[in-house]
Amino acid sequence: MPFGNTHNALKMKYASSEEYPDLSQHNNHMAKILTPAIYERLRSKQTPSGFTLDDVIQTGIDNPGHPFIMTVGCVAGDEETYEVFKELLDPIIEDRHGGYKPTDKHKTDLNPNNLKGGDDLDPNYVLSSRVRTGRSIRGFCLPPHCSRGERRGVEKMSVEALDSLSGDLKGKYYALKNMTDAEQQQLIDDHFLFDKPVSPLLLASGMARDWPDGRGIWHNDTKTFLVWVNEEDHLRVISMQKGGNMKEVFNRFCTGLTKIETLFKDKGTSFMWNEHLGYVLTCPSNLGTGLRAGVHVKIPNMSKHAKFEEVLKRLRLQKRGTGGVDTAAVGGTFDISNADRLGFSEVELVQMVVDGVKLLVDMEKKLEKGQSIDNIMPAQK
């Protein structure tokens, strides 16, 4: 799905040039990399589950992109997509992930003891701390391609695993299609509820099919560990709390993820992972760690400083509005997170956020006192 292998035979009746998409108005990674020659070589292929080249690139064709923001423009329908369509995806990955080569190896490090500091970000500035990632369950197709049966299978297996968590991770699952009005309102108030995607980037890939069937939200009783089931990925795992104790957030994140992975292994499966790409997710931008560690931080002076963008770039950090990826900042409060996903381990990325945010807060304090920040400008990481 959406138009799977059952149309590939039909397309082969036509010459490759007749089928080649018009990408003249496009500005996304897929459009930059795809050539008629690559299209010709790959168009007759499909993964064992039937995901085709056109399935991979449809979202990039339908969403030419923004002149200033470079979207990826393609998705995976299953784990094998990254192999079968390597010729297209490797250069896209290299372009998107700072020169990551097809022969590079990705390190996974979910040992929170390796994080230095992170428990002392100033809560007068750092309002909240959060770490998220995604996980895919090996053996199931990914959201752009899965059948209803598979999606329900992912849900069932995930909920069984999550239900066996205990201690401060003990929690409850709320299926989107069965929740009561009261439950829904509570989840909205907690800022936990996710809704059917409206972004055409996501819709064009087919991941919103059959909504809300098989989708739901699980969270622990203390509301600090949250799992989304079958949104853009099989699982999105989120650890969060108010204040600046990123170390605690990351501890819980690693503990929870490791426990969940163990539970899946007990059931005879595992997460999609390999030595080269790390954790495999739907969007190539989330490969590797799939990790975004971030804070909501009040930096009204720093954010107006001429060198703000440069500082972020050197620290390998990214800014967003507090509503998430497509929003603008409100009143000097920004969401600051790691820009990278692949080629650095989880510990390394969270370390960058911890160290970088500490510096940004120091800079903010200096600017408040009318001091210059020139002597504490960071080197490029």
Add this chain to the structure above:
Amino acid sequence: MANNFARILSGKRNVGIMSLVGAGSLTAAFLLNREHVTAGAQVRRVYPASADYPDLRKHNNCMASHLTPAIYAKLVDKATPNGYTLDQAIQTGVDNPGHPFIKTVGMVAGDEESYEVFADLLDPVIKERHNGYDPQTMTHPTDLDSSKLKSGKFDERYVLSSRVRTGRSIRGLSLPPACTRAERREVEKVVVDALAGLKGDLAGTYYSLTHMTDQEQQQLIDDHFLFDKPVSPLLTCSGMARDWPDARGIWHNNTKTFLIWINEEDHTRVISMEKGGNMKRVFDRFCTGLKEVERLIQEKGWEFMWNERLGYILTCPSNLGTGLRAGVHVNLPKLSKDPRFTKILDNLRLQKRGTGGVDTAAVGSTFDISNLDRLGQSEVQLVQTVVDGVNYLIECEKKLEKGQDIKIPPPVRK
């Protein structure tokens, strides 16, 4: 019939036995038992049908009303020769549960053969949507002889504009939910080539959505001709907006009274329109234009998708038969406030919409009034229904103006 058959056989596009056979009740019966139409690619499935059966408990559309687990299990492994599957056909209905008051169709066809391969589901959907028309036993009359229309010039103190639209699909090419980019481009080429052959008051120009200049775009917007990428999830969930705006465009004649949309919801949508109440002239031009376009594509070996049991084949089952909506924008300030208005419309087999089209509300007291039916009645019959019905509505309005009472007319048909 023999003429049709010979013409079909001589056509350049031979795309399988299915599409060649469009005539005769014997062949209709043959069509219904066409197990071998599923010569398409094997459908890949890892779960039993019961695990993939959609949850339709909150749904209110024709597909949901008729898709039982048994029918799903029977059809889910099948594909048309082009590879179109049941899951693809019903996706829009699964994704759009519907409105408690409006019953949408909830499924589409990906190609001509969908109507055969998935007949077990489509036939009951068609029957419900088209007021009891049974595709298994009935035949649909096609009649584009506009000279048969009686009267058809409305009182222009009430009728502001008149319009007739339909759709046509090019046989041998997949429909918008399923077509490949090359197929869509081929539809564009075939139709634009044909339209270039139109002459006289039908002569016109094609504006491709991809290549139009800003100025052309503004002119088309000002003329109310421009169509844009669909936003309705009913349409986008079916896949028909893929690759937008590739191979989409608008053609219209120089006098701006005959307009064709290419590759929007159907291969073509054909519209004849003008200000004022001369529905007869609108319908004349409609029929002449359609027949001329058909002749021109046939010269090149193409033809429209059509068969005796379903008439003209279009993407949405609601548009089968004639695919025809003939309507007016009419001012009915007094009648529209009368509590009997809806019943009068029902009995006249008419439907009201706002002047912005299907999903809009009326502004002031100007309504879009058009025929309800599409299948089972010919083009001439349906336009006559609109002519007679709108004349009746105007008579009611005039009576109410004079303080006289009006009557609900008897139903024009069952």
